[in-house]
Amino acid sequence: MIYFDNSATTIPYAEVLRTYQEVASKIWGNPSSLHNLGSKATRILEASRKQIAELLGVKSSEILFTSGGTESDNWVIKGVAFEKERYGKHIIVSDIEHPAVKESAKWLSQHGFEVSYAPVTADGFVDIDQLATLLRPDTILVSIMAVNNEIGSIQPIKAISDLLANKPVITFHVDAVQAIGKIPTKDYLTERVDFASFSGHKFHSVRGVGFIYRKEGKKLQPLLTGGGQEGDMRSTTENVAGIAATAKALRLVMSKENEALPRIAKMKEVIYDELAHHEDIVIFSGKAEAFAPNILTFGIKGVRGEVIVHAFEEHDIYISTTSACSSKAGKPAGTLIAMGVPTKLAQSAVRLSLDDDNDMSQVEQFLTIFKQVYEKTKKVR
Template sequence: MIYFDNSATTIPYPEVLRTYQEVASKIWGNPSSLHRLGSQAGQLLEASRQQIAALLAKQPNEIFFTSGGTEGDNWVLKGVAFEKQAYGNHVIVSDIEHPAVKESAKWLVSQGFEIDYAPVNKAGFVDLKALEQLIRPETILVSIMAVNNEIGAIQPIKAISDLLADRPTISFHVDAVQAIGKIPLEDYLTDRVDFATFSGHKFHAPRGVGFIYKKAGKRITPLLTGGGQESDLRSTTENLAAIAAMAKALRLVFDKDAANLSKIAAMKERLFNELSRYEDVILFSANQDFVPNIVTFGVKGVRGEVLVHAFEEHDIYISTTSACSSKAGKPAGTLISMGIPKSLAETAVRISLDDDNDMEQVQQFLTIFKEIYHKTSKVR
């Protein structure tokens, strides 16, 4: 099997699974309980929080655990909007955000908020001048993803941070789900960022666990009320085994970072160069200002899902750009926003690499692609 769908979800590291199993079987007290078992669980919970905070160069009281990226995006968009409603009702998100952000923004419209969508240029990057022109006195939140999940474009978070530097009344949220282990921390978690969303299963942790970063002093409406967990902001018994495993995964990713990126970048370059040789292949991703692990391309006249299933027959797994919306059968929203014609956007497929992959797999993929390409000649 060749698994080239790591932007959808990664395979948990063996060490991470061992941590999960050990915690689940040995430390099963409720962290909120007063007895010794509860104290033991509570100490591990806070140790995990401290480790994550240290790896991100933040403070433990700025880390709040969630069930993943979708929950985190929903919480920040809605929680910040309602918390700051007395000061304004205008929110800006980019036109290429993940559905967790865009759908949350659409829901906010039904609650009386006004939403503007910052456009992107033909390469897939947020247009800074257009973004600046959208800002109003009543703007309370700007939400921009760090790395686009469909084509891998690294968004200009530093430049947006500079744009918002003298506008302290505007909260700045970054969806960093695709950024961990792919680009330097300082490129997307700047001092100007007030909130950031992370999802464990994107960096070899179990599914169903994540966290948000909330800058100290920034306010957000509670997501869940009840027992008072997570500083009264998300009341539910913590998934301790998954949280501890996620902290382990984050440390491993940071430890492997430099070597991994070099290896992954070499695989992307090989794929990029070989695919570009085919006359009817369109490359939607690029190398400069794009993450090293994503190659998005299409074959003219061949729908993306056809390619996905053709590769699946050879036990090779890729995706039609976004796992969260692929079953809807819609073309990649990012490509449409870039001005790509729908007929070409519908051909898009995404290869997303990780350190589990190697150059031998890349070569096997290219061999199978050559076969598939020639078989689709009549369609093209």
């Protein structure tokens, strides 16, 4: 099997699964309990929080645990909006945000808020000048992703941070779900960023665990009320085993970055260069440093993406059409539409998302099968 769909989810590291199993079987007390079993769970929970914070270069008190990226995005977008509505009701998100952000913004637009969508360039980057024109005195929130999940464009978070530098009333949120282990932390977690969202299963942890970075002093409406967990912000019994596993995964991924990223980038380059030789191939992802080293999205003109996905699956090679959250709906990549790509061409898009688990022999096998698939589609093309 060749798994090239790592942006959808990653395979949990063996060490991460061992951590999960050990904590789940030995530290099974409720962290809110007063007895010794609860105290042991609390120590693991807070040690995990501290490790995640230190790896990101922030304070332990600035980490709030969630169930994943979708919850994290929903919580920040809605929680900030209702917390700051007395200052204004205008929100800006980009045209290429993940549905967890765009649908949250859409929901808010049905509850008294006004949403503006920042356009992107033909290459898939937020247009800073256009974003600047959308800012208003009543703007309370700007949400921009760090790495686009569909084509891998790395958004200009530093430039947007500079744009918002003298606008302290505006909260700046970054969806960093696709950023861990792919770009340096300093590129998306700037001093100006107030909130950032993360999801463990995108970097080799187990599913069902995520977290939010909340800059000290920044306010957010609670997500769940009840038991008072997470500083009265998210009242539900914490998934201690999953959180410990996520802390382990983050440490492992970040410790491998210097060695892994050049390898991943080289695999992408080899595939990119081969695809570029074929006249009926359109490549939507760039090869330059402005794009993540792991994501390569392309299409075969005249052939729908799902046809290509299933053609590779017959050879035990797993790729995706667009984002995992949208692919089953059969919709063209929203990012490509926002970039001005014609709908029919956008419907041809398939995404490869590589990881350190992959190697060059898998790349060679993929390219061998690609040539067969490409030849079979000749009549359709």
